[in-house]
Amino acid sequence: MNTAYKKEIWDQYAQPFISVMPSQMLELNTAVATLATGNVCDFGCGAGKIAPFILDNPNVTSYTGIDYSLEMVKQARWHLQQFPQKKSEIIHAKIECIDTEAYDIEIISGITNSIESPGYDFGLSINSYYTWDNSNAVLETIYNALNPNASFVLVTPNKQLDMVSLLEKAKRELVAHPYFKTFKEQNMALVGNEKALFVDMDKLVEQVRKIGFKVTQVHQVFYDGGLNFLHLKK
Numbered sequence: 649m650n651t652a653y654k655k656e657i658w659d660q661y662a663q664p665f666i667s668v669m670p671s672q673m674l675e676l677n678t679a680v681a682t683l684a685t686g687n688v689c690d691f692g693c694g695a696g697k698i699a700p701f702i703l704d705n706p707n708v709t710s711y712t713g714i715d716y717s718l719e720m721v722k723q724a725r726w727h728l729q730q731f732p733q734k735k736s737e738i739i740h741a742k743i744e745c746i747d748t749e750a751y752d753i754e755i756i757s758g759i760t761n762s763i764e765s766p767g768y769d770f771g772l773s774i775n776s777y778y779t780w781d782n783s784n785a786v787l788e789t790i791y792n793a794l795n796p797n798a799s800f801v802l803v804t805p806n807k808q809l810d811m812v813s814l815l816e817k818a819k820r821e822l823v824a825h826p827y828f829k830t831f832k833e834q835n836m837a838l839v840g841n842e843k844a845l846f847v848d849m850d851k852l853v854e855q856v857r858k859i860g861f862k863v864t865q866v867h868q869v870f871y872d873g874g875l876n877f878l879h880l881k882k
């Protein structure tokens with residue numbers, strides 16, 4: 649079992665992570681946000697950096713983020729309080745346990761107090777898959793959480809990801825940022841982990857099809873080819 653990415657790693661990463669958004673990440677987040685619709689769930693949401701872009705999309709009704717790092721969850725909850733235009737909430741849980749375990753939920757804004765899942769119309773997961781202990785179990789949970797015909801956008805690094813080059817480009821805009829040095833070191837450590845699940849597109853397509861997803865589009869246009877981007881349908 650892959651246990652290399654303990655949640656304490658993410659706890660340490662939370663403050664630099666919410667503070668720094670290189671252009672390449674901004675481009676990715678805005679592109680995914682334009683695809684979102686209805687009730688949206690972000691699986692492995694981190695600090696909810698994509699949330700403001702999703703909430704700005706007029707087709708979106710609500711945003712829910714799920715993450716198992718408490719520090720990420722705290723940052724995400726703070727983050728959503730800054731963008732109270734629609735109902736949003738952050739669930740503190742392991743994705744693969746949302747069906748089975750009690751979890752901690754806090755509604756950030758909006759009108760409902762129900763913790764029942766509305767059934768999501770759109771799911772996304774960005775740069776989380778490569779750290780999952782049991783990717784089949786997580787993908788199955790996501791599949792079950794989505795409504796019939798819902799879309800799911802899965803984005804995760806492949807073996808071509810060149811973090812040194814990406815960070816060198818980011819340095820041009822962020823060199824004086826107080827958290828950039830830590831952000832760089834932590835990103836290098838994350839991708840340098842020998843247990844990282846960097847999978848080829850073919851393998852990933854095969855895996856999501858076995859779970860039951862239909863594949864509508866795949867490409868590698870973000871992060872200079874270093875990300876597998878899959879647009880799937882339930």
Ligand SMILES: C[S@@+](CC[C@H](N)C(=O)[O-])C[C@H]1O[C@@H](n2cnc3c(N)ncnc32)[C@H](O)[C@@H]1O
Pocket residue numbers: 655658691692693694695696697698714715716717720741742743744773774775776779780781786
């Ligand atoms: C690199 S961060 C990406 C965060 C966010 N998706 C983004 O792009 O800004 C990966 C996140 O996945 C979360 N994560 C990893 N495995 C998880 C799991 N099984 N359940 C819930 N969260 C998980 C980590 O806590 C971390 O916050």
